[in-house]
Amino acid sequence: MNLHVGRAMRIVFQTSPYLMYRAAVYGAICGVTAILLLFLALIGYVFGGGAAAVMLLIGLAAGGLGARLLREYILYLMRAGHVAVITEIIVRDKLPEGVSQTQWGSDKVKMYFKEITVLALIDQMIKGTIRILNRTLFNVLSILPIPGTDGAKKAIQKVVDFSLTYIDESILAYTFKTENENVYEAAQKGIILYCQAWKGLLKNAVALTVLCYAFTIGAALIFLIPLGALAFALPETWAVAKFALFLLALFLGFSLKWILFDPIACTATILTFLQETKDMTPDPAWEERIASVSDKFRDLKQKAAAHLNGKGTPPTAPPDQATPDATEQEQPPPAEAVEEQPPPEPAEDTGNDAPAEDDNHEQP
Numbered sequence: 001m002n003l004h005v006g007r008a009m010r011i012v013f014q015t016s017p018y019l020m021y022r023a024a025v026y027g028a029i030c031g032v033t034a035i036l037l038l039f040l041a042l043i044g045y046v047f048g049g050g051a052a053a054v055m056l057l058i059g060l061a062a063g064g065l066g067a068r069l070l071r072e073y074i075l076y077l078m079r080a081g082h083v084a085v086i087t088e089i090i091v092r093d094k095l096p097e098g099v100s101q102t103q104w105g106s107d108k109v110k111m112y113f114k115e116i117t118v119l120a121l122i123d124q125m126i127k128g129t130i131r132i133l134n135r136t137l138f139n140v141l142s143i144l145p146i147p148g149t150d151g152a153k154k155a156i157q158k159v160v161d162f163s164l165t166y167i168d169e170s171i172l173a174y175t176f177k178t179e180n181e182n183v184y185e186a187a188q189k190g191i192i193l194y195c196q197a198w199k200g201l202l203k204n205a206v207a208l209t210v211l212c213y214a215f216t217i218g219a220a221l222i223f224l225i226p227l228g229a230l231a232f233a234l235p236e237t238w239a240v241a242k243f244a245l246f247l248l249a250l251f252l253g254f255s256l257k258w259i260l261f262d263p264i265a266c267t268a269t270i271l272t273f274l275q276e277t278k279d280m281t282p283d284p285a286w287e288e289r290i291a292s293v294s295d296k297f298r299d300l301k302q303k304a305a306a307h308l309n310g311k312g313t314p315p316t317a318p319p320d321q322a323t324p325d326a327t328e329q330e331q332p333p334p335a336e337a338v339e340e341q342p343p344p345e346p347a348e349d350t351g352n353d354a355p356a357e358d359d360n361h362e363q364p
Contacts, residue, residue, distance in 0.1 A: 003204055008267035011089050017101040018082045019259065025078060026255045029070075033251050036063075037244040044240025052240045076116050076123070080172060081105025086267050087173040090274060112175065112183050122187050126168040128296040129191055134160055136293045138198055162212075163205035167194065169266045170201070170273035177274065184304035191297065192282040194273070195290060204272045208265040215261045220253025 012019070036059055044052030085105045088095055096104060113119040171190030180186035194201060227249040231242040290297045 002272075003207060004268045004271040005264065008264050008271060011086055011267050012263045014089055015082065015085050015101060015263070018078075018085060018105070019263070021078060021102050022082075022259045022263070025074060026258050030252060030255050034248055037248050041238070041241035041244040044244075045238060049240055073116060076120055077106060077109060079169065080109045080113075080119055082263060083169050083172050083266065083270070084108040084176050086263075086270060087176040090173075090267075090271065091177055108176065112181065118183070122183060122300075123168055123172070125296045125300050126171050126187055126191060127164050129290065129294045129300070130164055130167055130194065131161060132294045132296070133191075133195060133198075133290065134202070137195070137289060138202070159206055159209050160202065163202070163209040165262075166205045166208060166266055166269035167201065167273075170194075170270045173270040174273065174277075182304055182307045184300055184307055188287075188297070188300050188304050189282045191290065191300075192286050193277040193280055195286045196280055196283055197273075197276040200276050201269070201273055205269055208268060212257060212261055212265060216253055216257045218253075219256040220250050222256075223249040223252040 040052055040055055040059065043055050081102060082105060085095065085101050085108075088108075095101065109119065113122075171187055171194065174190040174193070175183055175186035178186055178189075180189075224246070227245045231245045234241055287301075291301065
């Protein structure tokens, strides 16, 4: 089993602007969290632990809503843009010169998905489909050397579910690699290819998820030591403040994982996916099997067919990536070309003129 961690690290460090971007986003989140925890400690000091507990519940509810909005409008675009840049480096071993990585990645995502809501919808469809497949068609326990007790099965299933983030980002990378304008069809084919190579891909994803847990614990310990020393120095009556410092240390540990480990694990999974599926073509038999167990996959197929039939809007390249051929196709045919057509012979005129063909028919 080759996790490709070394190559993944080299690629990720080539995308340092995105690492700084991630650090800025999650750093801002950490700052807001620290302020809220400080406010929570103040509430606990003045009004007691009960009031602090109530405020914590309110804060968690509000934070859940805020996290959802943040994920749908900022984090999805950031992660997808980073995947686009990583895929470009993997496939072409370089990026366009003289451009901002973050701007290039954002333009690439918008070129294919148009709106973040489309990206979020496809992401959820991929995760939902793969989750069902891992629980129905595949025997996950057969590839992991762990005793099959009920408790172990549940624990393994949780680890597998957490690993889906890396799998769905690999399928997103497949969309950028194939440059398929029908993003629904690209996701559909990516899921089929995952099924054809699921053992190797899932092994790597699960192994990276276990490493992720270890990294998160280690990162949290890094922050727990100094913040724990600070909490130890506080008076015993400041119990809420000590608890707030504990929560802050955990959150900082998770933030370090989001900033640094996640892009490396994501890149390693993309490398495995592209290597395992390099010479594969989607198997129609697998397509039928997946459709028989997953509603989300059937919805994905319907949207892909609708897009193919012209009901969807194909992505348009940004101005700096538009090709001359695409620009020329948008121009109406010159009037001279119509005027040069010879008129019909009067003797052949039957009075029932056929309608002229429309040269400006819509491109599929």
